[in-house]
Amino acid sequence: xxxxxxxxxxxxxxxxxxxxxxxxxxxxxxxxxxxxxxxxxxxxxxxxxxxxxxxxxxxxxxxxxxxxxxxxxxxxxxxxxxxxxxxxxxxxxxxxxxxxxxxxxxxxxxxxxxxxxxxxxxxxxxxxxxxxxxxxxxxxxxxxxxxxxxxxxxxxxxxxxxxxxxxxxxxxxxxxxxxxxxxxxxxxxxxxxxxxxxxxxxxxxxxxxxxxxxxxxxxxx
Numbered sequence: 001x002x003x004x005x006x007x008x009x010x011x012x013x014x015x016x017x018x019x020x021x022x023x024x025x026x027x028x029x030x031x032x033x034x035x036x037x038x039x040x041x042x043x044x045x046x047x048x049x050x051x052x053x054x055x056x057x058x059x060x061x062x063x064x065x066x067x068x069x070x071x072x073x074x075x076x077x078x079x080x081x082x083x084x085x086x087x088x089x090x091x092x093x094x095x096x097x098x099x100x101x102x103x104x105x106x107x108x109x110x111x112x113x114x115x116x117x118x119x120x121x122x123x124x125x126x127x128x129x130x131x132x133x134x135x136x137x138x139x140x141x142x143x144x145x146x147x148x149x150x151x152x153x154x155x156x157x158x159x160x161x162x163x164x165x166x167x168x169x170x171x172x173x174x175x176x177x178x179x180x181x182x183x184x185x186x187x188x189x190x191x192x193x194x195x196x197x198x199x200x201x202x203x204x205x206x207x208x209x210x211x212x213x214x215x216x217x218x219x220x221x
Contacts, residue, residue: 061107
């Protein structure tokens with residue numbers, strides 16, 4: 001057991017170099033996600049956490065790789081941790097795993113392989129975005145609040161109105177609080193005239209509703 005518990009020499013210089021390289025790589029990933037990501041959540045706020053996550057993974061791997069006993073202890077410690085925050089957008093998971101993989105690679109001192117793999121993965125993400133069919137349509141997020149009560153069919157009414165005016169409708173979120181429905185839709189809108197007709201009919205059909213449109217193509221970053 002003494003051999004298993006003995007720590008291998010820990011190089012501070014290697015750790016610092018891995019940290020610097022990890023910051024460079026993870027900041028690049030974070031910038032790309034904040035600039036070109038399509039998640040509905042606050043991408044800038046989420047992107048700021050990616051470099052920190054990468055450095056934490058580098059530190060953990062750098063420490064436990066020096067001792068088998070520490071690695072087994074880490075497995076036991078993590079088994080009692082419960083993470084309550086759910087990741088609802090698959091795109092966020094992609095970038096989380098990407099920076100974790102970078103941290104794992106650098107923590108294991110596999111620098112060249114990590115850089116090459118990251119370049120290939122980023123090239124795949126960029127190529128997918130550039131080669132995707134471009135459209136002159138506007139991708140809009142519709143956030144609408146509909147009071148329940150007198151009009152029990154408000155949810156169906158909103159869906160029917162959207163179906164009449166918009167070719168592509170994808171409901172992203174539904175919340176119900178204090179007899180108020182909060183709905184979020186992703187809309188593929190042709191032009192402004194269609195949007196104007198949609199707003200007019202929503203106002204006529206559900207006078208008490210409130211709504212807002214967010215242009216997903218030009219969200220501030």
